[in-house]
Amino acid sequence: MSVVVVTGASAGVGRATAVAFAREGARVGLVARGSDGLDAARREVEAVGGQALVLPTDVADPDQVERAAATVEDSFGSIDVWVNNAMATIFSPFIEITPAEYRRATEVTYLGYVWGTMAALRRMLPRDRGAVVQVGSALAYRGIPLQAPYCGAKHAIQGFTESLRCELLHGGSKVQVTMVQLPALNTPQFDWGRSRMPREPQPVPPIYQPEVAAEAIVWAAHQRRREHYVGGSTVVAILGDKLAPGLGDRYLARTGYESQQTNEPADEGRQDNLFEALPGDRGSHGRFEREAHERSLQLWASKHRRGLAALGVAALGVAVASAIGSARGETRR
Template sequence: MASVERRVVVVTGASAGLGRAIAQAFAREGASIGLFARNRERLEATKLEVEQLGGKALVLVGDVADAQRVEDAAEEVEREFGPIDVWVNNAMTSVFSPFNQMTPEEFRRVTEVTYLGAVHGTMAALKRMLPRNRGKVIQVGSALSDRSIPLQSAYCGAKHGMRGFTDSIRCELIHEKSRVHITMVQLPAMNTPQFDWVESRLPNRPQPVPPIYQPEVAADAIVWASHHRRREIYVGLPTVKAMWGNKFIRGLLDVYLGRTGYKSQQTDEPERPDRPANLWQTVPGPYTAHGRFDARSKGVSPQVWLSEHKWGVAALLAGSAVFTAALCSARRRR
């Protein structure tokens, strides 16, 4: 347990939402965690939670779109805690808007944070992990990295990009016979505060596309991924359905989402025109891991358990099939 408890982890986007839940989950293992985000006040609150849960924390204020700041943060973590074992690229932003109403600056900003932020984090992590020939990079993906939806073209494009460059890096690691591992955890709709601060041109308040899951479901899957060498992990049955559906019925999904995707991403409550958004600067406030959808969110996912134990389940099913065949054969011989 000593080696597990002392792992050094970096989590980007750690001040609220899923990133904060990820930090809490690693803290329960006693990890030393670099907490990277723009809002110092919420990072300090996250640090306090991490320490109460048994971990250690270092506050790292910065923007993942700034490659040099990400590199400097990695240096700070290694000076304070030692070699980084796990790097989690979680930071993101989005704009809820039809594409023809977005500005080039908005599209660029979403790309710089959600896609290039993960690129910068991966560069900083691999710079340190490759010479040591150990470590794990976890990309926090989405069902939208494969199946895009309307009103989030920049975010969907960024997640597709994340998946593309992750696959490329994986091939390079295999070529080099490196023990460094990179994995992507694909998520469903999550109950996080992003829907209270995301830039939006929608008439009503934005919401995650139901069904919605609590951030702890994904956070626990990410911690599990940090201990195992899986290429990719799907969290939640909706993610599995979206990924596989897009392989076989893309055209039908285009039509379905064209008809339903606008309404499913909005509540019935009108949006406040003066609501602050975090696209360009952090939004103040005591946001935590959870958003405003607790009453509608699932706290467990049987699918995640099956994904994590798929080889054991497969072996059990195979054993059951062999036993059944042997039993039927024995009865026939009688």
């Protein structure tokens, strides 16, 4: 029975991921700030056969993260998988963001991953086993307007993870560090993230359900692959940025504002969770149920790429053999 820690477990991708691990029978440490969401997540984990430990924690505080890790090991035993997922953001033009807001988003979304990784490695390295999964985004490669703090943090996580991976390889460690780059998802992020946009924020289509992300994260924790892309849109965004970044800049300058807003005027009384957790349980899903896909063909292909490659080689062999046979027949004539 594996022991897993998931940060940002009270809602969204973190919540769906905790439940997905629980379906495998895992003992799950639930790390987040909101007690209402954590309690609801615990009930969901237990309902599918897992065990849960609620750990109210602000991941921006390294001492709190370290205490959460120690509590998990005291209660459940050695941590096998640590999933860094907690995030905070501001939907706003960069120039309108205050230094305090930017610092807070960065401390949660970037440094929260650093402190989580540090706490995990303190325990995994002496045992020479375990996996750290960094929940990333296509925005770790391709920045978009109106999300400078989030994009900056995801880029930082990408660079941090690559640096750390090199160090682990240098030391011959068997601890695995991987990053899962996600597409747009139907989560409560768009309901409780701080926003200064004139209309309500939305994920840029195509949109996927958080269970798609959870499936990828659980699978990644059991593989030795350095990085995983989820969703065709993620592949297009990352490869497009590598091939034609300037074209991407101009395209997003033209479309990036409209595509991140619904037609609904912004709620003037909107509350957000940037500095304090909001009361209540938001669950895993946001308000984009109609638009969200429940499966990703690209994820399926990624999980089965060896089999697909073998089929491709076999098909090529058949085609070559057929061509040779045809050529011989023509020669005899």
